C-alpha cells in the first residue's frame with residue numbers, strides 16, 4: 001500500500017474513533033484546548049509522544065525538534081532577526097495554556113546526538129558544523145545547544161564503548177534542556193509560584209522502557225520497565 005493511502009486510512013480510523021465514537025470530546029475541543037502538559041520530544045519518527053503515551057486529542061501540547069533540545073532564553077545563534085519557534089511554543093504553553101508540567105523526553109538511538117558525538121568540533125565556544133556546508137548547515141549550530149553534554153561525556157566516560165557514551169550524551173542533553181528551560185523568566189516565575197514542574201524522561205527504544213530523571217539519584221531510573229524485565233521479576 002502506498003504511504004498516502006495508509007495515511008488516509010489512518011485518518012478514517014481517527015474519524016471513527018473520535019468523531020463518531022466520542023462526539024463530546026470534539027465538542028469540547030472545538031471550544032479550545034486545555035492540555036496539562038507541554039512535551040518537548042525529538043522529531044524522530046519512532047518516538048511519537050502521543051502514540052507512546054496513549055494520549056487523546058487535547059492531552060499534549062507538543063514541540064518536536066532534532067534531539068528534543070531547548071535553547072537558552074538568551075541564545076541567538078543566528079544573529080539579529082533570527083526566530084525562535086521552540087521558545088515561542090514554550091512561552092505560549094506556559095503563559096497562555098498554563099500547563100502544569102513540562103516533560104523533555106529524550107530517546108535511545110537519537111540521530112542528532114549521534115551527529116553531535118561524531119562531529120570533529122572540540123571547542124565548546126564554537127558552533128559545531130556537522131554538515132558539509134557551514135552556510136546552509138542548520139543541524140550543527142542547533143546541536144551546539146547540547147555541546148556541554150558531549151563534553152561531559154568525554155570527561156566522565158573517556159574509555160566507554162560508543163553505545164554507552166551515546167546513551168550518556170542523550171540523557172545529559174535532556175538535563176541541559178531542563179536547565180535551559182529555567183533561563184526563561186516565565187518558566188521560572190511559574191515554578192516559583194508552584195504552578196509548573198519540569199521532568200526529564202528517556203524512552204529506551206532498545207528495551208521498550210520509560211525512564212525518568214531522579215534528582216535524588218542523579219540518574220535516569222525506570223518508571224515503566226520493559227515487558228521482558230517486568231515478566232522476569
Ligand SMILES: [Zn+2]
Pocket residue numbers: 042043044066067068107109110111112113
Ligand atoms: Zn532523536
